[in-house]
Amino acid sequence: MFDLFDTAITGDQFLLALHDTAVMIAVSLGFGSLLGIPLGIVLVICRPGGILPNRFVHQVLNPIVNVIRSLPFIILLITILPFTRLLVHTTIGTPGAIVPLVIFIAPYISRLVESALLEVDEGILESANAMGATTFQTIWYFMLPEVASSLVLALTTATIGLLGATAMAGTVGGGGIGDLAITYGYQRFDVFATLSTALVLIVIVQLLQTFGTRLARRLRRE
DSSP: OOOTTOOOOOHHHHHHHHHHHHHHHHHHHHHHHHHHHHHHHHHHHSSTTSSSOOHHHHHHHHHHHHHHHHSOHHHHHHHTHHHHHHHHSOSSHHHHHHHHHHHHHHHHHHHHHHHHHTTSOHHHHHHHHHTTOOHHHIIIIIIHHHTHHHHHHHHHHHHHHHHHHHHHHGGGTOOHHHHHIIIIIITTOOHHHHHHHHHHHHHHHHHHHHHHHHHHHHHHHO
16 A cells, blocks of 8 residues: 655656646736637627627637637647647647647637627717727727726636646646646556645635636726
């Protein structure tokens, strides 16, 4: 019988795994937001009845978002391995995980942004139109400030989703906490490694959710 606390993980390995996870989340969330937020805005303004309706654009983008979102991350990761190799010349480690993470999270963010923007009161849009605001001004000065707190909560949810995806990336050598859990916790039957990585993930999620909720509450009061 193995000892519960007989582990081969060192402190340096744990810190490196945390660093890799943080890098994957930060970079993926950054690029995913750059793609997902504008995509969500386009879906809202181009939909039938939107402020800039465009049936063609909406009918092209909407199915693409649905298709990508319908794929579980682990399947998406494997499916786009050739594309990942083409972009970053590797399919393993932190660089190899970032590409599928961005493709995974961008449509997810776009749907969250779309849902938030659809909650904007029609009266606000009518006021913007009455003032002669352009489409950009309506989005930037009227719609986005109105849903700022909802967008913060949306990005918080996306970040937590990314954290779970980075853990799954460990199954194909993606690095980070997930790779540590797979390599030591699963393959070496290291109970301590399994419990410690699970505990770390739980703590990170709680911190992220608490920070996001408080920031959203503050924005709502302003």
